[in-house]
Amino acid sequence: MKTKETGKGDNKDIPAVHHDFGKQLKVLKANNQIRELQTVIRDRTTSRGDFVFCADRLIRLVVEQGLNQLPYKNVTVTTPTSYSYDGVEFVHGNCGVSIMRSGEAMEHGLRDCCRSIRIGKILIKTNEDTGEARVYYAKFPQDISRRKVLLMYPILHSGNTVVQAVKVLKEHVHERNVILLTLFCTPNGVKSVIDHFPEVTVLTSEVDPVIPTHFGQKYFGTD
Incomplete structure (x- = not known):
């Protein structure tokens, strides 16, 4: 059964308002590149190799926009030709946390952009009968209280x-x-996330009632 795609962001950069969820939800601007990646990921005939390739590309796009949400500071550097250049650099104090196992698929994309970033992990299992989610394991950087957290x-x-x-x-x-x-x-x-935590920022490539819930199995080859 085919379903109609819901609205996509059409403002510059990342629209702050989507589905009336307010500024806490940020959606990547829709373009043909992103739509192609989403299509390949959804297609049940996609090979695992193509799936992982396209998933990694989409992950990289989401991660890069996530980095734009982090704090920067102004700096001035000297170029090899002895000119001064006014630029920016990250304010130190960022880390990643992946929700195991599917969240680990996003770690490589984050490290591609931030080689030395620290990454913590959370393991949560859901009871299939009751739908209750329980935390079984959590390990974070010791100074996480002073950091911005990219939850994957x-x-x-x-x-x-x-x-x-x-x-x-x-x-x-x-x-x-x-x-x-x-x-x-x-x-x-x-x-659900924003109702519980109105100050958490949610950054995504798409909001739609029908999503590729097979992602983790396909990415890790356990389907």
């Missing part, structure tokens, strides 16, 4: 897993310092 989870469906992850993170860092990086999310998933 590629598919936001119900939002239960991310809600539990942010609850654990809030024991160490204020929710306004948490930026969720996700590739695809449902309106219900976004609503």
